[in-house]
Amino acid sequence: MTGKGYRAGLMAACATIAFGAEWALAAQAMAKEGPAPDAVAASQPAPTVTEVGEIIVTARRRDERLIDAPVAISALGGKALATYSVTKVSDLATMVPSLIAGKAASGSSASIFLRGVGSTALSAGFDQSVSFVMDGLPMSRGRELSLPQYDVQRVEVLKGPQALFYGKNTTGGLISIVSNDATKTPEAGIKAGYGFKAKDRYVEGYVSGPLTDTLRARLAGRYSKSDGAFTNSAAQTYLDPLGMQRHRNSDKRGGQEVYSVRGTVDWDASENLTFQFKAGLTSLKDGGPTDTLERICGGGRTTPFAANGVPPSPNADCAINGVADSSTLPAQVAAANYRYARDGKMYADFASQFAALTSNLTLGKFGITSITSYYHFKQTDLNNVSGEAYPASFSQLADFEQFAEEVRVQSKFEGPFNVLFGAFYAKGDFDFNTDAYIFPVPLDPNTGTYTTFKRNNGFNSKSFSVFGEGTLNLASKIELSAGARWSHEARDSYQYSLPANAAFAAVFPGNIRLADKFKDDNLSPQVSLRYKPETDTTIYAAYKQGFKSGGFNISQALTPAASVAAGRFGSETAEGEEIGLRTIRFHHDVQVNITAFDYLYKNLQVQTFDPQSVSLIAANAGRLRTRGVEGDVNWRVSAVPGLSLRAAAAYDDVKYEDYVGQCYSGQTIAQGCNQQMVGGAYTAQNYDGRTPPKAPKFAGRVGGSYERELNERMTLRLSGDVSRTSRYNFTDTLRPDGWQSAFTKVDASVSVSGPDDRWTLALIGKNLTNALVVTSANDIPFAGGTGTGTNTGVLADMSAFVENPREIILELSLKF
Numbered sequence: 001m002t003g004k005g006y007r008a009g010l011m012a013a014c015a016t017i018a019f020g021a022e023w024a025l026a027a028q029a030m031a032k033e034g035p036a037p038d039a040v041a042a043s044q045p046a047p048t049v050t051e052v053g054e055i056i057v058t059a060r061r062r063d064e065r066l067i068d069a070p071v072a073i074s075a076l077g078g079k080a081l082a083t084y085s086v087t088k089v090s091d092l093a094t095m096v097p098s099l100i101a102g103k104a105a106s107g108s109s110a111s112i113f114l115r116g117v118g119s120t121a122l123s124a125g126f127d128q129s130v131s132f133v134m135d136g137l138p139m140s141r142g143r144e145l146s147l148p149q150y151d152v153q154r155v156e157v158l159k160g161p162q163a164l165f166y167g168k169n170t171t172g173g174l175i176s177i178v179s180n181d182a183t184k185t186p187e188a189g190i191k192a193g194y195g196f197k198a199k200d201r202y203v204e205g206y207v208s209g210p211l212t213d214t215l216r217a218r219l220a221g222r223y224s225k226s227d228g229a230f231t232n233s234a235a236q237t238y239l240d241p242l243g244m245q246r247h248r249n250s251d252k253r254g255g256q257e258v259y260s261v262r263g264t265v266d267w268d269a270s271e272n273l274t275f276q277f278k279a280g281l282t283s284l285k286d287g288g289p290t291d292t293l294e295r296i297c298g299g300g301r302t303t304p305f306a307a308n309g310v311p312p313s314p315n316a317d318c319a320i321n322g323v324a325d326s327s328t329l330p331a332q333v334a335a336a337n338y339r340y341a342r343d344g345k346m347y348a349d350f351a352s353q354f355a356a357l358t359s360n361l362t363l364g365k366f367g368i369t370s371i372t373s374y375y376h377f378k379q380t381d382l383n384n385v386s387g388e389a390y391p392a393s394f395s396q397l398a399d400f401e402q403f404a405e406e407v408r409v410q411s412k413f414e415g416p417f418n419v420l421f422g423a424f425y426a427k428g429d430f431d432f433n434t435d436a437y438i439f440p441v442p443l444d445p446n447t448g449t450y451t452t453f454k455r456n457n458g459f460n461s462k463s464f465s466v467f468g469e470g471t472l473n474l475a476s477k478i479e480l481s482a483g484a485r486w487s488h489e490a491r492d493s494y495q496y497s498l499p500a501n502a503a504f505a506a507v508f509p510g511n512i513r514l515a516d517k518f519k520d521d522n523l524s525p526q527v528s529l530r531y532k533p534e535t536d537t538t539i540y541a542a543y544k545q546g547f548k549s550g551g552f553n554i555s556q557a558l559t560p561a562a563s564v565a566a567g568r569f570g571s572e573t574a575e576g577e578e579i580g581l582r583t584i585r586f587h588h589d590v591q592v593n594i595t596a597f598d599y600l601y602k603n604l605q606v607q608t609f610d611p612q613s614v615s616l617i618a619a620n621a622g623r624l625r626t627r628g629v630e631g632d633v634n635w636r637v638s639a640v641p642g643l644s645l646r647a648a649a650a651y652d653d654v655k656y657e658d659y660v661g662q663c664y665s666g667q668t669i670a671q672g673c674n675q676q677m678v679g680g681a682y683t684a685q686n687y688d689g690r691t692p693p694k695a696p697k698f699a700g701r702v703g704g705s706y707e708r709e710l711n712e713r714m715t716l717r718l719s720g721d722v723s724r725t726s727r728y729n730f731t732d733t734l735r736p737d738g739w740q741s742a743f744t745k746v747d748a749s750v751s752v753s754g755p756d757d758r759w760t761l762a763l764i765g766k767n768l769t770n771a772l773v774v775t776s777a778n779d780i781p782f783a784g785g786t787g788t789g790t791n792t793g794v795l796a797d798m799s800a801f802v803e804n805p806r807e808i809i810l811e812l813s814l815k816f
Contacts (some may be wrong), residue, residue, distance in 0.1 A: 057156050058176075061165045061369075061408065061420070067582045070481075070530040070540035072159040072595045072630070074648070078152045078180070083705075083719050084747050085193065085764050085809050087202075087222075089132075089145050089175065094723050094745055094767075096157050097630065097650040097699035102775030102801050103145060103289055110145040111776040111801075115159060115597075116626050116654030116695025117172035117574075120607050120732055120776060124398065124432040125459065125493060125554040125618065129172030129572070129605070135179055135278045137356045137373040138167040138426065141400055146284055146350050146379075148260045150204045151220035153180045159630075160599055161546025161574040163485045163524035164467055167406050167424045171546035171574040171601065179278070182216035182266045183208045193811035198254065198804070200226035214268040221261040228255035229805050230292055233315040234325035234388045241310050241440040244330035246388055249287060249346050253326055254804070256286035272362045279355040287326070288346040290383040294324045294802050296777060298666065298784045298795030299737060304387070305783040305797045308439065313389035318797075320772050322805055327388035329437065337449035339435045340380045340395035348381035369408045369422075376401045385780055385799040392781045394436040402428040420483070421468035431458040432554055435500075438781050444501040453508035454498035457554035461491040477532045484525040491518045493552035495567070507559060516552040516564050520571045536584035546574035548605065553618035569618045572605045589638050594631035601626070608662045608732045609778045622658030624692060642707040646721075649700035656687040664733035665785030666793035671736075673789045682789030687734070694776070696728040703747075713755055720748040730774050730800070737795065743771040760813040770806040777801065 055066040059073050066075050074096045076086075086092065089112075090101045100113045104120070112118050112130045119129045131140040134147070149155075156176040163169050166176065186209035193202050202224035210216050230253035238246045262280030269275060297304055297318035304312035315325045326346060328334075334344030356373040378399045386392035408422035435454045443450055469483025492515070499510030528542035550571040556562060576599030584591045603620040610617060632648035663673035663685045675684035691697075703721030710716050723745045731738030746769050751762035777800035779785050785796030 055154075057154070058178075059156060059158055059165070062410070066593075067536060067584055067591065068532075068538055069582075070479075070528045070538065070542060070580065072578055072580065072597065074157040074159070074632070076155045076157075078154060081149070081152055081155065083749050083764075084721075084766060085811065087149050087224075089147070089149065089177075090803070092155065092157070092175070094747065095701065095721075097648050097701060097723075097725075098159075098652055098696070099157065100694045100696075100728070100775060101145065102803060103292070104776055104801060110143060111694070112145070113694040114157070114173040115599075115628065115650075116652050116692055117599075117601060117604075117624070118694060119172075119605065120693075124430070124457065125551050125569075126605060126607065127548055129170065129548060131168065131170045131174055133166050133174060133176045134354070135177070135356050136358055136371045136406075137354055137375055138404055139375065140168060140170070141377075141430075143350070143377055143379065143398065143400075147282055147352065148222050148224070148258050148284075149177065150222040150260070151180050151206050151262070153178045159595075160576070160578060160597060161524070161526075161544045163526055163544065163546055164469055164483050167404065168426065168463055169465065169485055169487050169522070169524055169547045171548045171572055179262060179264070180206070180208070180218065180220070181276070182218040182264050184210055184216060186210070188816040189814060191811060191813040193809050195226065195807050195809045197807045198226040198229040198252075200224060200807075200809075216266045218264040219261070220263075221259070223259045225257045226255050228252035228287070228291070229322070229807065230254045230802075231323045232326050233317075233323050234313070234327040235315055238313065238327055238388045240330055240391060242330075242442065244332055246327040246330055246391075248388075249291075249326050249328055253287060253291045253324065255291075256284060258282070258284045274360045276358045277355070278358075279353075281353045282351065284348070284350040286348050288348045288381045288383050290385055290799070291326065291346060292802055293326075293385060293799045294320050294322075295387065295780070296320065296737070296774075296798040296800050298797050301797075304389075305780075305794075307386060307390040307392070307780070307783045310390050310440075313387055316387045316389065320774060320800060320802060322772060322802070325387040325389075326384065329382070329384070329391060329393055332443075333391070333437060333450045334382075336443055337447065338395065338437065338451055339433065339454070340397055341382050341435070344382070346382050346384055348379060350377065350379040352377035365412050367410045367412060369406075369410070371404075371406045373404045374402070375404075385778070386783060386797075390782070391440055392438045392783075394434055394438070397431065397433040399431040400428065401430075402426060416473040418471045419468065420471075421466075423466045424463070426461075426463040428461040428463075429458075430461075431456075433457065434555075439504070441501055441503045444503070446502060447499050449501055451500045452504050453558070454500045454510075455495060455558055456498065457493075457495045459491050459493040459551065459554060461489070461551075463490075463549075464488045479530040479532075480527075481530070482525070482527045484523055487522045487524070487547055487549075489518075489520050489522075489549035489571075491549065491551045492516070493518070493554055493567075495554055495556070495558060495562075497558040508557070509560065512558040512560075512562060514558070514562065514564050514567065516568060518549075518551045518568070520549055522547040522571065522573070524573075536588070538582040539580070540582075541577070541579045543577050544575070544599075548572040550603075550605070550620075553616065555616040556618070557616070567618070569605055570603045570620045572601065572603050572620070574599050574601045576600055587638070589636045591634045592631070593633075594629070596629045598627040599625070606661065606732065610662070610665065617662060619661060621656060621661060621687070624654065624656055624659075626652060626654045626695075628652035628654075640706075643704065644706075645704040647700070647702040649698070651698055652695060653697070654691055654695040656690050656692055659687040660684050661687055662733055663788050664731065664735045664795075665779050665788055666795040667733075667788055668793040669789065669791055671793070673793075677789070685733075690734060691729070693729050693732055693734065696726045698724070698726040700724050710752070715753045715757075717751045717753065718749070720746070722746050730777050731798070732778075735795070735798075738777060738798065740774045743773055744769055745771050756815075757813075758815050760811075762809075762811045762813070764809040764811060766807045766809070767804065768806055771803075772805060773803040774800045775803060
């Protein structure tokens, strides 16, 4: 990556500040006559108070009560997140029914699904169907899953297509994370904790307050270091098939070291003009994306498959039990023209930087908001998916740089009609290089490498869209909103192969070059009708569309058969309806939210992996329909002061329609691999009417909290939640042995606090049932997977990504 994007981002930020100075002159003139009564509050803190129903959200880019927003949304305040030490996005999956999120190895290194819709990690060319917005900064690459979350004000999980309000159009949903703003009064805090299972040591803190009457600042940071919660069963030294030594990576798996810092500056330039600047950086180092992998042996086998005839390690097993063998590559292999392999030890080194400038100007009856942002991450890693016996390994460089600008104009007329309109632009540059060592052969003296193939890949993307919405109060209780976003997406992608070991020159030749130019336009309308029979009740109905751009699969294998046409995938669209009820009853003690939805996805972007050709395949499914009901209840029990109860549940019925796609490896004709014969074997199966991966029928959570003063100087708080998720298939090709059985998790917390919470000592239990949950899995190369589309097949072993086991945390917090 060059620094051009970085310089462009800084120049744009400076230009925005300069433009803001001109706004300030105009605003100062207006300020003499007094500010407009309805100033835009998009950058102001959205308070979360204890009274049921008074959570403030910005799902429609305006501050409004959660109870008033005609959208399907789950909102979590910073206090709720802190109760269970939620410090990463994947932790949210337990708190939001139907959300499944976890790390992965190749491609985007993330697997995120909501309501059964999402994107797996295989292709680095895919945008996520469920994207992120962090402090106004749009993110859709998936590696945002690695970012630590701390000093968070709130998280909003918006479900279903999101076309209008958050920059780039999305189809599956959006996770908006908002950090705390600078405060008008001085405050500071520090928190330190220890997780006993993973030996996780962490500390985080913040300091905030005014610098002048119009200038405020906040600085927050977090540092953590853990050994890991999973056991490494690999031998201290193990000989590979060529007699070279491999060594255990470490005694534990899943450890990491993270530091992150974020700064915020708020400037009230005048009564009509405000600026907010947020910037931060993160560094994360761990044992690599494959560090938490465990093996599932294909077809019910109880011993690992002998990959390419190489006997499996006696230290490997076939169970999801928190134990797996992970070892280094031979030092000779890593040092021989194997890019990013370093010394052969499995690792990941992730670094990111971001900056976002939000400017708000009120001009008469209009509020103008500008969000100028820059985002960059770089990750290198080395991975092994097959344990210590066989070297199915690959290294990656992922380097992404993005500049984005959004401008919104929102009216604040006193009459029945108001408008919101604006434009969004983003430019991204992505380099994604990979080397692989998946077949042990002697060193090639000409190329100086053991590697099987080497590729450079990437793309340049440009997104431009304009959007608008009109809101009309048809009567005092009825609101009609209608709008649309027009999007233009352009992406120039490339792949080219480098010479690797000559033994594979016929299968993975060097100097193959592919280039693709993709463009597409889309208009996504949406309409909502809101009826408020009383202040604390909302009934709404909405029609929505969503869009996700197509492109080119930059992760496809560059064999002689590779082509531009084979790498292309089309744009994904969504269309459907939802209805909802939001109400607060019984003297503001009980809040009930219920949403029913029905969405049809066309040309759903899907990804699969072929372990024999070692190719990541991207395609479009015919259609996918997701329909269901979800809801939540919060009850403040007035009869028992300090007691509150809660529950949330989601029932989703998700089905493929009109989709014929890839067979799973080793699937026979009798097992359904009976479509599209190629070279004497069938290659496809019929998915019509089947449930897609990561789409549990039911997910729910029930819990409660209790708070009581022990004396004048101490307060006791108890909290506990039980979550239940029904079974789901975690493989992209719906393997019959790829089911995660239904599971239950229990989280609990007990804390004692001093006056005004100046100090808090907490004991937190996460996943107390010790459920080892698989979020995704892929076939291991050459470990079976033969005979596909014939009468006799052998299922491949799988490498499965497993969520963290039980953890007990002791935490001390201080506020000043």
